[in-house]
Amino acid sequence: MHNLTPFSGLIGGALIGLATALLMLLTGRIAGISGIFGGLLTRTTGDAGWRIAFIAGLIAAPLLATLAGRPLPTPIMPASFIMIAIAGLLVGIGTRMGSGCTSGHGVCGIARLSTRSLTATAIFMITAIVTVAIVRHGLGG
Amino acid sequence: MLILTSFGCGLLFGAGLLISGMTQPDKVLGFLDLFGAWDATLAFVMAGAVAVTAAGFALARQRGGPMLAEKLQWPTRRDIDAPLVAGAILFGIGWGLIGLCPGPALVNLAGLSLPVIVFVIAMAAGMIGHDLWRTRRAPAPVQAPLRADG
Known part of the structure; x- marks a missing residue:
């Protein structure tokens, strides 16, 4: 547990919650990132403006943070581009098929006590834990 | 506004x-x-x-x-159907492989690093591909608006 950062986790989480609450209170929309992004790409809804604006806000956050002296995020990613592409494809297909991701099902759905979202969240959490166990520790360790 | x-x-x-x-x-x-x-x-x-x-x-x-x-x-849907379960499994595998889900992936785009760009393009392709596959497989008369939970 030496990497645990509970306070920044709680504060950051509360900000995510505040953004999600404000989006509903002000615009009546659910802050599910895969839904916002996917709806923009697949043009099923015809309301691109607010989707583009929300995503622009997401990308602007680290850019504005550089003004406060924080470096741009440099995520640690695996070397294999094939692995990265496979993971991206699975995340894209899966969130579209399952109608949501960590924000839509995880945060919004659990906050609404939706059984559908609780089920989805439990399944993708368990699947991700199993995937990490296999990738990092091999089958059966 | x-x-x-x-x-x-x-x-x-x-x-x-x-x-x-x-x-x-x-x-x-x-x-x-x-x-x-x-x-x-x-x-x-x-x-x-x-x-x-x-x-x-x-x-x-x-x-x-x-x-x-x-x-x-x-969101209006309450049913737990096969696409919900299958989709959550596929998402879980992809998430577990790299540790990126859609929100953090988009935020990380600001850094313009090639691995993140590749991930987001693949994710977008997966989303578009899934929706094309679904409409072709079932040309549903009712294209339910805002079907997504999130």
């Missing part, structure tokens, strides 16, 4: 992801790795996010309508 508000909410959401550390795949994988040096941070992020969201949603229900739009667009 709707556009400006959405931008502001995206900005706040992105700031939350950055501060919480969830834009770092190794923090996320540290939570998902129960058999390694377990990092419980993601649970604190979820707890903070769910608590504030639940309070905000309760307030929204009480008010009855949003301030800048006509109505509150709550």
Whole structure:
């Protein structure tokens, strides 16, 4: 547990919650990132403006943070581009098929006590834990 | 005003992801790795996010309508069907492989690193591909609006 950062986790989480609450209170929309992004790409809804604006806000956050002296995020990613592409494809297909991701099902759905979202969240959490166990520790360790 | 508000909410959401550390795949994988040096941070992020969201949603229900739009667009589906389960499994595998889900992936685009760009393009291709496959497989007369939960 030496990497645990509970306070920044709680504060950051509360900000995510505040953004999600404000989006509903002000615009009546659910802050599910895969839904916002996917709806923009697949043009099923015809309301691109607010989707583009929300995503622009997401990308602007680290850019504005550089003004406060924080470096741009440099995520640690695996070397294999094939692995990265496979993971991206699975995340894209899966969130579209399952109608949501960590924000839509995880945060919004659990906050609404939706059984559908609780089920989805439990399944993708368990699947991700199993995937990490296999990738990092091999089958059966 | 709707556009400006959405931008502001995206900005706040992105700031939350950055501060919480969830834009770092190794923090996320540290939570998902129960058999390694377990990092419980993601649970604190979820707890903070769910608590504030639940309070905000309760307030929204009480008010009855949003301030800048006509109505509150709550997800309407309650059924647990095969696509929900299959989709969650596929998403879980992809998430577990790299430690990136859609929100952090988009925030990380700001750094313009090639691995993140490849991930987001593949994710977009997966979303478009899935929807094309679904409409071709079942040319449904009713294209349910806002079917997504999130």
